[in-house]
Amino acid sequence: MRNYSLLKHALRTTVGAALACGLFSGAAAQNWPERPITLVLPQPAGGGVDTVSRMWADFASRKLGQPVVVDNKPGAGGAIAVQHVVHQPNDGYTVLAAGVSQMVLNKFTYKSLAYNPDKDLRGVAMLTTNPFLLVASPASGIRSLADLLREAKAHPQGLSFGSAGQGNSTHLVVEMLQQRTGIKMTHVPYKGEAAALGDVMGGHLQVMAPVLSTGVKAAQAGKVVPLMVLGAQRSADLPNVPSSNELGIKGFENIGWMGLAVRAGTPDAVVNRLHAISQEFLADPASQQRLQKMQVELMPGPANALEGFIAADTKRWAEATKSLKLAAD
Numbered sequence: 001m002r003n004y005s006l007l008k009h010a011l012r013t014t015v016g017a018a019l020a021c022g023l024f025s026g027a028a029a030q031n032w033p034e035r036p037i038t039l040v041l042p043q044p045a046g047g048g049v050d051t052v053s054r055m056w057a058d059f060a061s062r063k064l065g066q067p068v069v070v071d072n073k074p075g076a077g078g079a080i081a082v083q084h085v086v087h088q089p090n091d092g093y094t095v096l097a098a099g100v101s102q103m104v105l106n107k108f109t110y111k112s113l114a115y116n117p118d119k120d121l122r123g124v125a126m127l128t129t130n131p132f133l134l135v136a137s138p139a140s141g142i143r144s145l146a147d148l149l150r151e152a153k154a155h156p157q158g159l160s161f162g163s164a165g166q167g168n169s170t171h172l173v174v175e176m177l178q179q180r181t182g183i184k185m186t187h188v189p190y191k192g193e194a195a196a197l198g199d200v201m202g203g204h205l206q207v208m209a210p211v212l213s214t215g216v217k218a219a220q221a222g223k224v225v226p227l228m229v230l231g232a233q234r235s236a237d238l239p240n241v242p243s244s245n246e247l248g249i250k251g252f253e254n255i256g257w258m259g260l261a262v263r264a265g266t267p268d269a270v271v272n273r274l275h276a277i278s279q280e281f282l283a284d285p286a287s288q289q290r291l292q293k294m295q296v297e298l299m300p301g302p303a304n305a306l307e308g309f310i311a312a313d314t315k316r317w318a319e320a321t322k323s324l325k326l327a328a329d
Contacts, residue, residue, distance in 0.1 A: 030269055032091070032092055032267075032270050032273065033064050033065075033066040033092070033093065035066060035093065036066055036067040036069055036093075037060070037061075037064070037066060037067070037068045037069070037092070037095060038068075038069050038071050038094050038095070039057050039068055039069065039071065039095050039096075040071050040073055040081045040084055040094060040095065040096050040097065041053050041070060041071065041073065041074075041081065041097045042078025042080070042081035042082070042096075042098075042099065042102050043072065043078070044074040045072050046194070047193065047194070047214060048130060048211055048213035048214055048294060048296065049097060049099060049258055050070075050072065051294065052097075052127060052128060052258060052294070052296065053070055053097045053258075054070055055287060055291070056127065056260075056278070057069070057070050059277070059281045059284065059287060060274075060277050060281070063277050063280065064273075076110075077105065077106050077109055077110070077168060078099065078102035078106065079102070079106055079110065079113065079114065079115070081096065081102065082096060082098075082117070082120075082121070083114050083115055085121070085261075085262075086115050086120040086121065086264075088263060089263075090262065090263040090264065090266045091266065091270070092262055092266050092267070092271070092273075092274065094262070094263070095124065095260055095261070095262055095274065096121065096260065096261045097258060097260065098121070098123075098258070098259050098260060098306065099169075099256075099257065099258050100169050100255065100256060100313055101167075101168055101169050102117065103117045103121070103261070103306075103309075103310050104117070104310055104313040104314050104317055105167055105168070105317060106167070107314070108167070108317055108318070108321045109166065109167030110167075117310065118310070119264060120263065120264055121261040121262070121263065121264060122261060122262055122263070122264045122265075122266055123259060123260075123261050123303055123304060123305070123306030123307050124259070124260040124261055124262055124274045124275055124278065124303055124306070125259055125260050125274070125275050125278035125279070125301075125303060125305070125306065126257065126258075126259040126299040126300075126301055126305040126309065127258050127259055127260065127281075127282065127298075128258050128291065128296040128297060128298060128299055129257040129258075129297045129299055130211045130212055130213055130256040130257070130258070130294075130295065130297070131211070131212050131229055131230055131231035131252070131255070131295075132169075132173050132209040132211055132229075132230040132231075132252070132255065132256060133209065133210060133211070133212045133215040133216065133219065133228075133229055133230070133235075133241075134148075134174075134207070134208075134209045134226070134229075135197075135207070135208055135209070135224035135225060135226050136148065136206060136207050136224065136225045136227055137204075137205060137207075137224065137225070138201075138222070138224065139203035140203070140207075140225075142206065142225065142227070143225055143227075144227060145242075145247055148183075148227060149181055149183055152183035152185055153182070153183055156183075156184050157184055157185065157186050158185075158186075159185040159186070159207060160185060160186045160187075160206055161174050161188065161207040161208055161209075162188050162189075162190055162196030162197070162199055162200060162207075162208045163187065163188070163189050163190065163196055163208070164189075164190060164191075164192050164193040165189050165191065166187075168189075169255065169256055170193060170196070170208070170209055170210060170211070171187060171189065172317065172320065172324075173209050173230060173252070173255060174187075174208075174209050175187075175320070175324055176252075176320045177209070177230070177249070179320065180249050180250075185206075185207065188205060193210050193214055194214075196210075197214065197215065197218060197224070200224055201218060201223045201224055208224075209230060212229065212235060212295040212296075213296060216235065216237050216238060216295055219238060219241075220237065220238070226241045227241070228241065228242055228243065228244055229242070229244065230243075230244045230252040231244060231245070231252055231253055231254075231255075232245050232252075232253045233245070234246075235295055251316070254309070255313075257299070259299075259305075259306040259309070260278060260306075261306060262274070271303060272303070275302075279300055282298045282299070282300045283300065
């Protein structure tokens with residue numbers, strides 16, 4: 001009888017504590033944010049993702065009444081940034097600027113990934129998509145896609161293409177292009193997009209496919225030769241450069257994208273607030289003007305839109321990477 005009384009007391013204590021914890025968590029979510037928020041970026045400072053992220057952070061801080069601090073944690077294809085986020089409390093005070101490399105490509109690049117993007121993270125919002133721009137060095141003599149295909153087929157492995165790293169989207173998009181066109185070039189990975197693009201401009205590499213927002217200024221200045229926009233349509237800032245769809249090379253629509261994610265288990269109230277702020281950001285005329293100048297497409301929509309992109313790209317890249325030996329430790 002005494003044991004039964006002790007058991008009842010223990011149950012009341014446990015249930016009471018759980019209810020109190022739930023009420024506290026609910027109240028904390030309703031009052032969120034009560035302190036600064038950190039937006040973690042998988043890329044170094046500078047570049048398109050960094051610019052968009054800082055724009056969102058500035059907008060969100062004004063709307064939420066709390067500072068949003070940008071924390072750049074580059075390296076390992078963004079895995080360092082993601083691991084940091086998934087080891088923080090799931091209270092919404094740490095947000096990830098999530099891209100296709102972190103949410104999809106790392107699953108094919110690393111033999112053992114220290115996080116599971118499908119289980120450890122929860123989508124908040126899609127923000128932008130950004131097509132890739134295939135460019136050539138002016139010193140290469142390549143002036144069109146036809147030139148590139150002819151030269152690459154005449155000299156297999158004789159041309160070199162740069163990327164922001166092994167397994168990065170700037171690497172895999174060219175690998176996919178090679179599969180679609182039957183050519184084979186030599187891959188030279190760099191520690192970042194800017195370094196690779198610099199060597200294309202300097203004539204040390206023949207080809208690269210940076211995101212459009214990174215490559216467009218170099219193309220306009222004549223520092224690289226734009227061959228093709230990898231996507232469904234031409235760029236307004238490069239009206240004479242054909243799209244891959246025009247040239248009959250399909251499957252490159254919406255490959256580069258950026259969204260926001262938080263650790264799984266973050267309260268619905270917090271996710272809904274972050275999502276609402278993101279929709280306001282994308283609808284804001286000043287934001288739209290700046291983002292459109294960056295050659296990115298705005299992607300308003302429901303919070304689970306990110307999961308849709310992840311599912312579609314997981315299928316796309318699983319097929320595209322079957323023959324590639326990408327796995328790293």
